[in-house]
Amino acid sequence: MKYCRLCLQPDTRPGIRFDAGGTCPACVYAASLEGADWEARQKELQEIVAFGRSHNHSGYDCIIGVSGGKDSTRQALYVREVLKMNPLLVCLG
DSSP states (O other): OOBOTTTOOBTTSTTOOOOTTSOOHHHHHHHHTTTOOHHHHHHHHHHHHHHHHHTOOSSOSEEEEOOSSHHHHHHHHIIIIISOOOEEEEOOO
């Protein structure tokens, strides 16, 4: 059994492939975000939020596709609780 050299994620996870240095995809992705300009990204998000609010004709500020899983639920809660928006949640089955 192989383990990620940084986080110790085992290679038993389905479909996981370590890079040549023995690092898992999650750690590679996390390292790619170290140089991100978070202030600029936050400003861009606030511009998108302002656009959604100013173009609200239905009572909803935005639409979020949700599956009921933890990722889409977190997104919906973030939009509602942190961004103070009124999202329309949509699930297609």
